Amino acid sequence: MTLVRGGISGNETGLSDMLALINSSDDSQGIPVAFNFLRNFTTEGIEPYLHYHCLLSALKPKITFGNYDMVHQEVLDRSSHLYSSSPDIIVAALYLDTYLPDGWRASWSADDVMNSLAGLFADIAGNTDAIIVVNTFVPPFYADFGISSVKDFSSHHNEVLRLNQLIRAYVFSTPARFVLADWERFVRLLGENESMDYRFWYMSRSPFKKAFLELYALELVKVARALKGKSKKCLILDCDNTLWGGVIGEDGLNGIKLDPHSYPGNVFYEFQKSIIRLHERGVLITICSKNNEQDVWDVLDGHQSCILKREHLSAWRVNWSDKVSNIRDLATELNLGIDSFVFVDDNPVECGLIRDMLPEVTVLQVPEKLYTYPPLLNRDGLFDTLTFSSEDRQRSQLYRDEAHRKHEQAKYETMDQYLASLALRVTVHPATDNEISRVAQLTQKTNQFNLTTRRYTEAKISSFCNDPDWAVISLSVQDKFGDSGLTGVMIAHKEGDTGVIDSLLLSCRILGRSIEKVFVLEALSIMSRLWPVKTWQAEFAATPKNQQVAEFWPSIGFRQSSLLDGHTFYTLPFAVPELEPISYIAIEEQQ
Amino acid sequence: MMQHQEQKLKEVLARIFNVQPEMITDDASPDTIENWDSLRHMNLVLALEEEFGVEFTDDQVVEILSYKLIKIVFKEHGVEFVQ
Structure with missing residues (x-):
């Protein structure tokens, strides 16, 4: 089966070739599935794409369209197509400009429109036993009031976005009957140029281009597949x-x-x-x-x-x-x-x-x-299965995570309490063989929290690891929300009874939680066990990007010893700095 | 090459209207082909643009209402056919 690549491009098969397949398809093959469109715009353009993709999924479609912009009437009229076509899937295809013709002029509220939509949806659901596919609306591509629109929270644009959220919530709350075709997502994937057919919108009230229609058709085919038990297991x-x-x-x-x-x-x-x-x-x-x-x-x-x-x-x-x-x-x-x-x-x-x-x-x-x-x-x-499409599932998970984080943050009165709640866990140990390439990559990519900005190749890191006078210490960080992975490196060597810190760098995404101090403390104690050093020497080499760490060494008890060509040197007259332990970070040394 | 273009054009029309290619004569138009309605005409425009790499003007979209007229408009776009 060749399906569109997630909407990245709908142009793999030409319309002419699709029709050739449709015209020659064997009527006795495939599982029958009936679609009926209740619509307020010219929707017929979708027919070849829907038919074609049904055939690729071994489905035999029957596709009917209700009368143009007669959505309510079709539902009320028991002799309409809606009932005579006995659809498995009803597609309520609503275009906002037609649904809300005065929407551009008068201010309107998403809640009112949602109420009216919900009434329509409930009518359809109450009168049929089909699966009902509803859509979100295409938000305007351009701002109503130009650059000052951002201040205007009641603008048409913002109201469409809010309405879309209400529609999603409606569908989400009625999973057994309703499925979402998220037009807003389609235009986000494809962009205005690939989605909108202004020529045929103004000439024939047919607003969408092939890529959009194909994406829409594919969503409908997913529903049909799930409904007809063709979901893969x-x-x-x-x-x-x-x-x-x-x-x-x-x-x-x-x-x-x-x-x-x-x-x-x-x-x-x-x-x-x-x-x-x-x-x-x-x-x-x-x-x-x-x-x-x-x-x-x-x-x-x-x-x-x-x-x-x-x-x-x-x-x-x-x-x-x-x-x-x-x-x-x-x-x-x-x-x-x-x-x-x-x-x-x-x-x-x-x-x-x-x-x-x-x-x-x-x-x-x-x-x-x-x-x-x-x-x-x-x-x-x-x-995909009907009760939980992959999209809904992901969305609900994201909602849950986000709600969880917000909830967590709100629960704590001080930052320290919040940090304590994160269950931070750092792992510090000499870099292992399978960490070498990540360590090298970090030395090559890290700019901000990087004390000396020395770039090393994998081979060089490897040779440090194998040299008894050198040490490469790695830092990995986890919290209860997930694993940040290997995000910090210290490289040092010994000269007599002095340990010389060659590099210290941390990835930006773990900063702001005092992890850097814990890391240095832990790395120096590991190395002190390897080498009996009495003092440490450290260095700060200024670059245009690392100003945030200019005072790092003094902040953990190192003293400035000399200044040479933009390099500031520091010393620590003990094997391990004296730092208050940070109670909310758990430390592991395991390899 | 030009022969091939003519064949391809007939094929596209035959597919859009779901008729035998022999039905696509010079006189083929909505009068001779029942399936040539306004909705399929839209598909015809899209398929021709896709297959021949042209973009019709709004006037041309309305004009190309017979096989003969399609060929004339194509000529304006530099798509040549055997006379």
Whole structure:
């Protein structure tokens, strides 16, 4: 199945070719699905796109349109198309300019319009048993009062945005009957130029271009698929170059690419997140890989960045047999139809084999442009179910998180109380082999909290790690909202009984919580155990970007010793600085 | 090449109106093809623009109401056909 790439471009198949497929389609094939549009604008333009994408999903559509701008009448008239077409899916397609013809002139309130919409929606729901798809409205692209519009909170623009939120809330509160086609999101994805057909709007009241209509059609097809039980239920994943970069059997646990912070490991990490989300939605996750089974478990059980774990899997086939037999086996074991599987593999030969031998399986190949990989499982709505579409689910999660944070912040009277509530946990230890590339990257990218701004390659960091007179200490930070990962580095070496701090840098996103002080304290005590040093020497090298740390060394008890060519040198006459411990940060030294 | 363009044009019309390509004669118009209504005319405009890489003016959108007229307007856009 080839579907539009998440609305990034709807231009893959021409209208003419779509119609060729539609005209030649076999009427006896496909699951019937009936759509009826209740609309107040020329909606017929969507027909070929909706028909075409239904056919690609093995659905046989019947598409009817109610009379132009007769939405209420159609609902009230028991002999209208709405009832005679026995629709499975009613699409209430409402365009704001027609729904609210005086909206541009008189001020109106989103609440009033929502009340009237809710009355209409309830009428449709009360008179039919179809799924009802409603839309948000396209917000104006230009400000009513130009640059001063931002001050005018009652403007048309803001009211449309508010109305859209009310519509979303309405749909969200009635999940069994209503589904949202979020036009506002469509125009955000596509932009005005790809969405709006002003020519046919003014000539024929048909306001949308192909890309918009195709995106709209795809949302409707997702609803039809879910309604007709064609939602995919199970994911079959290859391992090497699908769950991680590289080949575990050759590259080993530390050689494969999989981590949250550096390319391309971060792409695979992100892809794994989408697997976990599907798991949370109830999709079964399985593995089908040509590998030694133990190698695969080594990664799932033991790789620190492999968030896909053995307990997420419902079944697996890790062996050297052909994947067709393995997939048939999995279907039997899980008691699922072959057509409920989605298969993901990087190997074009395997993908082609499954397409040929098991055409009911949806085959997704890891894209060559690896950075386009993470949304692969999400963009086509293959696993969508009606009671909780992927979008609604994500939205509700975001709402929950945001509400949670706000709630947390409001709960505490002082900043210290809030910080204490974050359950901050820092991990400080000599950099491990699989941290080297991230450490090098941080030295190359960090500008603001960077005391000396020395840039190092991976090879150089590696040589420091292997030199007994040098030490590279890494900092990782977690709080209860999530893992910030490796976000701080100190590099030092010893000269006799003096420890010389060569570099100290922290990523901006963890600042403001006194983590830097805890890190220095902890790093110096670790190194004092490695080397019996009596004093420390530190340095600040000013750059245009690091002024915020000009006073850092004095702030933790170092004394200025000399000044040379923009470099300020400091000394600390003890092995470990005397600092008040910070009670709200927990420290771990484990490797 | 020009032969090919003519063939392609007939094919697009045949697909839009869901008729056999033989139905697309020089005289083909809403009078001879039942499916050539205002809604399908919109699809015709979009498909022609897509397939031939042209953009019709608002006047041309209304003008191209026969196979012959489409070819004349195409000529104005530099799309050539066999006479």
